[in-house]
Amino acid sequence: MNEAEATAAGGGAISTCWSCRGPVAGDSIFCATCGAVQPPADVDHFARLDLTPTFDVDADSLDRGYFDAQRRLHPDRFATRTPRERAFSQLQAVSLNEAYETLKDPLRRADYLVTLKGGEVAPEGCSLVNEQELLHEVMERREELAEADSVAAVEALEAAASDDFGRCIAALSTAFACDDLPAAARLTTRMRYLGKYIEECRSRRTRLGRHT
């Protein structure tokens, strides 16, 4: 009985509140009857932060959604409460951080959104057979980076890659708006390589900067 669940015609599942043992909507954060914090619901990252599921996430609304939710759920709010409430608050805060970190970063957001919409982003290294062009581009860029021997030269390569990264974001926005999942998946793969390459530029720049 305690694990009772039912699906409403027009809404989500009903589960049992662990504290007052009455009914609570499956996606509630707090029990409407007794106010006890509930374990995190099985909802997507956008819903968790009260955002519409789109690639064009506005940084300010993301921050606002995240801060508002953390204000209510962070373990600091439950420091004097019972161990169970503290544990649920920690689980809630973990889910919020996971959602925030995923949606904040354009690459992770794209990756997540493709999966959420039922598409598939090829894992690293798997798609190269179909991505000859990308493979060539990556290899050429790597060679250029290996040959760059001044901070300025690395900075120029990094800037070019960052511009390309920015263009990917713009293209992704269009692809998602048109629901063109294969294009979105392709762009996401390209962005992953560019992101890695920018990282490599950064560490090479730091190394060069240290020795001069």
Added chain:
Amino acid sequence: MAQLIQIREPGKDPLAETGDAPVAVGIDLGTTNSVVAVGTEAGAEVIRDDNGEALVPSVVAYAADGSAVVGELARRLMLDRPDVVVGSIKRLMGRGLADLKTLAGVLPYDVEPQAEGASGMVRITVAGRRLTPVEVSAEILKALRDRAEQHLGRAVGKAVVTVPAYFDDAARTATKDAARLAGLEVLRLVNEPTAAALAYGLDEGAEGLYAIYDLGGGTFDISLLRMEKGVFQVLATGGDAALGGDDLDHAVAETFLAERKTRLGEEETLTSADVKMALMSARLAKECLSTQTTGSWVIDAGGRQTNHSLSRDALEAVIEPFVARTVGICREVLADAGVTPEQVKGVVLVGGSTRVPLVRRQVGDFFGTRPLAHIDPDEVVAVGAALQARALTAGSETLLLDVTPLSLGIETMGGLVEKIIPRNTPIPVAKAQEFTTYQDGQSAMAIHVLQGEREMAEQCRSLARFELHAIPSMAAGAARIRVTFAVDADGLLTVSAAEQTTGVEQEVAVKPSYGLSEDEMANMLYESMAHAGDDMVRRLLAEARVEARRVQLAVAAALNVDGDLLVEGEHELINDAMAALDAAIAGEDRDAIGARVEDLEKATRAFAERRMDRGIREALRGRGVDELAPASPPEAEG
């Protein structure tokens, strides 16, 4: 019917409002000095001695009977009775023997060789006693607790204790253990730079991107935070847990000792007392030269005195490499966060060593702004800790969002590290990883947890090793063991595991690499405090009361909303059970409270079932449960 039921007014908690509820304080447990402060309605008050001194030297002297003296008195004994005095113990928290830095081949501690079977934590010998850094730190915490209790005239049972942001899991655990030994419940471990930011943000209304440069006695931290309207969001943090003002002293002492060797023309054997003496002269030199341009100091060892003069320029040449290292770390942390120094609105100085003019100059040059130091750099961390202690107990709209300072990973094939939680990830965080067996019928598996940024396991810090046992017998690669690594809001790691195909929870017995085992901890609690048992009983009783009140409030709320579902005579039964629980809560018997809670749950079981039935019926009819009553967030307990 519902209106007949007694409901306690929200926020009115009879136990929390009595004068003897323990107060929560904020403690900055420093390498050189410690400070205790208490949150007030208006802000925070730093607790001072009769001379107005807030700093308690983190020095402990042991008498022959094992009793300890902490603070200024102990510090003064350092030169005359170095064999009974310990200082800078924070540097050994969570450390192993191999971590210790020697000065001129001699440590300022007498270190015990590791005993067979003991945990990897260092043990030192003081006044003929074998002690762990946890026990020594506990003495300092007890002294701070006493100071606060005397000042406030009431018991202090809880504290927010600060730790360097760059402290690893072993050092954090050791700090929490020390507080437990001192009879303090740690409400939260807060990173020192974050505490300082809290003090600045709330006092000065600072908004925007700020860097906190914290050069303590034995640790260096740099944190980059975004502050706005009560939100303190740490974006990145970095540092060096073995770089601090002490290192400046060591460098100067080494200069003095080299000079002395040339002058005496022979190698002498230095005792740990001689080393302490040289360090003391070096510290004096460093402090004097912050305001004066030249001076001279005496080293007296083995009956021979040598005189050493030093100018500020010469001092700066000696310490420059250390300051340059801190600035290098600042550069890396900013790069990590993708922020340029120009974007940083202000840089706050924390720690006594930031008084050194060279430090101020170089930090100012790097950030291109005059560093902020108008809240006393020695006191600002304790102020922040006290503000947070009050926020946690009395409620607050302020939000502290911190990150993990170091990446967490596990050792894989060939001694490589696979990162599971990267550094600068917001906490709390949990990540799961699946493992499988590589042999048919394999029933156990060893996992090595590491912390650090390097690629090889041997270059990272070993946190713990544990074994998964009782894996069901399957073909190689068929078992799916899901191990979850969770870092809580204190920055502490816990590991849990479950076998996925059978759903069997695995027992995880973590053996900390440098921490104390539960047995060692239990022994210490037993030996160090005659009343440790009482403390434990009191805490369990308090927890039982909190849980009992939670149940009462939940029942009352349910009766208020669904009272129409009660059947004849049922609410009297529930009322009786409530009253019986009230009586138990007022008493001192934890088992009685537990039994009355069970009675109350029994008395409301049928009622709860009726509530569920109605909820499901209404949901099926398309009416949401949440429409039945307004949602209410929980109220913080006072």
